Amino acid sequence: MTGAAPETTSGLRRGVYALLIALAAGSATGRILAVNSVNLTVHERERIKAATERRKADLIKQGFEGEALENRVARIRAEYEERLQLQRPFLSGNDRSRWCTIRALVDDGTYQIEQIVANAEERSIWNTIDMIKHRGWDGQPHLYSTKPPLFPTLVAGEYWLIKRLTGLTLADHTFTVVRIILITVNVGSLIVFLLVLARIVERYGTTDWGRLVVMATAAAGTFLCTFAVALNNHLVAAVAVIVALDATLRILYEGERRWRFFALAVAAGTFAAATELPALLFLALFGLALLWKCPRETLLAGAPAFAVVMVAALGTNYLAHGGALHEDSKWLDPIKPPYAFRDRGADEEGKPRDWTNGNWYNYTYEIHDPRRPDRPPRVVQSYWSRDEESLARRSRIDLGEPSRATYALHMLIGHHGIFSLTPIWLFSMAGMVALCLGRGESPTRLIGAIIAVVTVVVFTFYLMQTQENRNYGGMTSGLRWTFWLAPLWLLALLPAADWSSGSRLRRVVIGVCLAFSVMSASYPTWNPWTHPWLGQLLAHLGWIEL
Structure with missing residues (x-):
């Protein structure tokens, strides 16, 4: 047996124990609050069995x-196993929209997705509300995902490789x-995120307790x-931000001058902006800081990196949606994302615009059942249309918050509140102030000011x-609009977490x-893709409507 650990580490050990207890208690409590015993496997099986028995009796x-x-x-049972399937590895119309693009690119060689979502045999698994309609390169109307195409195009590369090496397809081997x-993609991104963050906290943290708090926060x-x-854009955007942040800190505060760090900082920042539009501000401010500190290296190494990522982002957008352009299109239209073509006012006759004249979100489409070609197709109205019938079908939250004051309240301390759901960010705000005031040995005023400006502007933008x-x-x-800010807030958390190490009360809080x-x-x-626990609690009490 080895001897007892030195007494000097006992305080650190107790701190680690406390953090692990906090992680375990918080995780268990969250899962307990969400318990709801619905066995989809059994329900799906019984549903198919009942439908089959009815047809058998007939x-x-x-x-x-x-x-x-x-x-x-x-034959009837096989038909119902497709039509009445409840289980699928997709969790919302948001991620299914991206998966449809990935499948269409590899299996069909196109960005259009109606061959998937408008097929009655596929619809039970692949349907999504996050679609638009416009003319394609062939001049015919098609359905497309609303999501920026760069990220799905990159993921399609992995799917292509899987299909070539194994023969597995999203159509036949979905799960x-x-x-x-x-x-x-996701677990790999999370690991990269934590590894890069660990390097940052090791270099800029001043106490073991503070470093552990930041890493525990990031991990859970x-x-x-x-x-x-x-599948979502928030996680990969956060990884891009942390990579750009790490490279920028090395340049600004550690004397790093190798060109690859400039290229990495700018490329990662540009990718973050391509996947989260408000991250353009992050890219601009950090780019200016690099340009001010090292103009030559930033221009010679950073500018080409920016160009490569930007060409990829704008190029994939053009390939996906450029076919909709016509002689009356404005010169920037080829590079605008789909949500720029939403609710573009009324036409010359005062009628709301539809997909034929500028509003890609207002359309109808037909669902065909290849098993019953004699039946007429079912016409479906876009979820995002703004006629009275469509608005009546929308969920309450998708109608939007009428009051900006109420919206601000719930964004901060209400049912979707940054601080009510994740109060650890309160310490990040305090740390942000400390950085701006230049206290401690962490990266100080410039980084603190950039984080503060980005935070305030992003909040105001959505407000x-x-x-x-x-x-x-x-x-x-x-x-979720703020998830990509997590790397910046984790850096700001570091000085506050270091400060909390000096008092038992602070550590408890x-x-x-x-x-x-x-x-x-x-x-x-x-x-x-569910409402927060606080929102569901307030709705249960009758205080709000979700």
């Missing part, structure tokens, strides 16, 4: 028996392929972990949106805040 009445009856029943990609106390089970867009990010467990943050992140046990 066939018996029609005189079918013996082998003829069994053959017909087998297997989706899980392989989610593990490589943010909604990036929650969304790791679904000033039209009512329809003041929707908290839709059906989601947190204010920050531990409690961390536990509540972990609870909120753990509450969506299976699906991050």
